[in-house]
Amino acid sequence: MKIEIWSDVMCPFCYIGKRRFEQALQQSGHQNQVEVEWKSFQLNPHIKTDPSVNINQYLADAKGWTLDYAGQMNSHVTQMAAEVGLTYNFDKAVVANSFKAHRFSHLAKSHGLGDKAEEALFNAYFTAGLNIDDTHTLIQLGTEIGLNPDEVKETLDSDKYSDDVKHDIAEAQQLGIRGVPFFVMNNKYGVSGAQAVPVFLETIEKSFAEWQLENGKSELSVIDGESCSPDGDCS
Template identity: 55%
Template sequence: MEKKMKIEVWSDVMCPFCYIGKRRYEASLADLPFADQIELEWKSYQLNPTLETNLDITTYDYLAENKGMSVAQAKAMTAQVAEMAKTVGLDYDFDKAVVANSFRAHEFSHFAKTFGKQDEAEELLFKAYFTEGKNVDDIGVLQELAAALGLDTAGLAKALEAGQYRDAVREDLYEAQQLGVRGVPFFVYNRKYAISGAQDVDVFKQTMEKAFTEWRKENPASPFEVIEGPSCGPGGCE
C-alpha cells in the first residue's frame, strides 16, 4: 500500500468553526490531483473540559454565562456564525443545540477510527450537534450514529462504559498542549505547516500544495501500479 501524507486536525464537536473548517478543507481538495494520497486524522480537543452536560439550559444561556454577555448578545453572535455556516452549505440550529460535554463524543470518534470510519463519524457528530439538536454526550445517541455507519452499537456501548478510548482522547489533548494549540480547528500538514481556524479555501489549498510537494520529494511515488496479492518476503509469507 502506497504511503500517504498525513494531515491531523484538532477539533471539538461543539466548535462551530470546526464544522465550517471541515467543509473548507474538503473544498480545497476538490481540484487537487493528489487528493487520494492524503490521510486525514482527527484529534481530540475540548473547548471546555469542565462543562457539565445540561439539558435544562439553552446554548444562549451557556454562552451568556461563560462569555459574560447577555442572552441577546449570544443570540446575535450565533446568528452571525449560522450565516457563515450557510456559505459552505451547513444549516446550524442553535435553538436546538444541547449543552453537552464533548469527551464521550471524542471517545466515539476514536472507536470509529479503529474501523476506518473516523471522518464519517466526525461528520455525523457535527450534524447531530449543530443541526439535529442531539445530545452527543448520550450513549444512546452515539449508538444511533454508530448504527448509521454500520458499526457495532453494543461494542460501542461496552467500549464507552469501560473507558477503552479515554487514554487516546487524553493523549490528543496533551499533544495539543505540547504543540501550543490555542484554538480550533487546527490543521497540521505533515508536521511542517499548520492552519489555525476556518481559513479561506485558497489558504487550505495553497498550504496543501506546498506541503504535498515537499512530502512527495521526500517520499517518491512508486514507478509501478501495484496490485497486491499473496506473496513472500524476507519477513515471511502473507
C-alpha cells in the same frame, strides 16, 4: 501525505472549517493520496451536560456576554455555516460535555471511520439538536456509519479510549495549539481556524509538493550486464 485535524464537536468553526478544507482538498486533486486523521480537543473539559440550558444562555453565562449578544454571535455563525452548505440550529443545540463523543470518535477511527464519525457528530450537535453525551444517541450514530452497536455500547460503558483522547489533548498542548480547528499538514505546516478555501488549498499543495520530494522513488543509474528476467529471458 498525512493531515491531522484537532477539533471539538461543540466548535462551530470546526464544522465550517471541515467543509472549507474538504473543498480545498477536492480542488487539489490529492484526496486519494492524503490520509486525514481527526484528533481530540476540548474547549471546555469541565462543562456539565444539561439539555435544559439554552445554548445562548450558556454562552452568555460562560463568557460574560448579554443574552442578546450571544444570540447575535450565533446568528452570524449560522450565516457563515450556510455559505458552505451547512444548517445550524442553535435553538435546538444541547449543552453537553464532549469527552464521550471523542471516545466514540476514536472507536470509529479504529475501524477506519473517523471522518464519518466527525461528520455524524457535527451534524448531530449543530443540525439535529441531539445530545452528543448520550450513549443511546452515540449508538444510533455509530450504527448509521457502520459500527457495531454492541461494540459502541460496550466501549462507552467503559473508559476505553479515554487515554487516547487525553493523549491528543496533551499533544495539542505540546504543539502550542490554543484553539480549534487546527490543521497540521505533513507534520510541517499548521493552519489555525476555519480559513478560506484558497488558504487551505495553497498549504495543501505546498505540503504535498514537499512530501512528494521527500518520498519520491530514487532513480538508479544502471550498468547493464548478463541477467535473467521473470519471463525466462536470459541474455
